[in-house]
Amino acid sequence: QVHLVESGGGLVQAGGSLRLSCAASGRTFSLYTVGWFRQAPGKEREFVSLIGWRGGTTSYQDSVKGRFTISRDNAKNTVYLQMNSLKPEDTAVYYCAVKTDNLVATTASSFGSWGQGTQVTVSS
Numbered sequence: 001q002v003h004l005v006e007s008g009g010g011l012v013q014a015g016g017s018l019r020l021s022c023a024a025s026g027r028t029f030s031l032y033t034v035g036w037f038r039q040a041p042g043k044e045r046e047f048v049s050l051i052g053w054r055g056g057t058t059s060y061q062d063s064v065k066g067r068f069t070i071s072r073d074n075a076k077n078t079v080y081l082q083m084n085s086l087k088p089e090d091t092a093v094y095y096c097a098v099k100t101d102n103l104v105a106t107t108a109s110s111f112g113s114w115g116q117g118t119q120v121t122v123s124s
Contacts, residue, residue: 002024002113003026006117006118014086014123014124017085018083022081026077035048035097035099035105036049036050039095043092045108047106049081099112
C-alpha cells in the first residue's frame with residue numbers, strides 16, 4: 001500500500017499558474033503509474049492526466065492539453081502537475097492516485113490508492 005499526499009493547491013486568478021505535488025511513501029514508487037483526477041462540486045470525479053513508470057508515457061484530458069504538464073521525480077517519490085493558463089472551470093479538488101500496471105487508463109476505478117486531495121480555485 002502506498003500513501004499519497006497532495007499539495008500546492010490554492011486560490012489563483014484566471015490565467016495564473018499552480019504546481020501541484022503528489023508525494024508518495026514506499027520504495028517501489030517508480031513502478032506505479034500515477035494519475036491526477038479532479039472533482040468539482042456536484043460533478044463526478046474526472047481524469048486530468050497520467051504518467052507512466054519512467055515518465056515515458058503521459059496522457060491528458062483534452063481540455064487541459066497544452067496548459068498542464070505532468071512530470072515525475074522518482075528519486076523524490078513525487079509527481080508534479082504544472083498548471084498554466086488556469087481557467088475558472090479548472091476549479092476543483094485535485095487528487096492523485098496510483099496503479100501498478102503501465103497502461104493508460106482514465107477511469108477512477110482503475111486506480112488503487114488515493115490521496116486526500118488539494119483544493120484549486122481559479123477566480124475570474
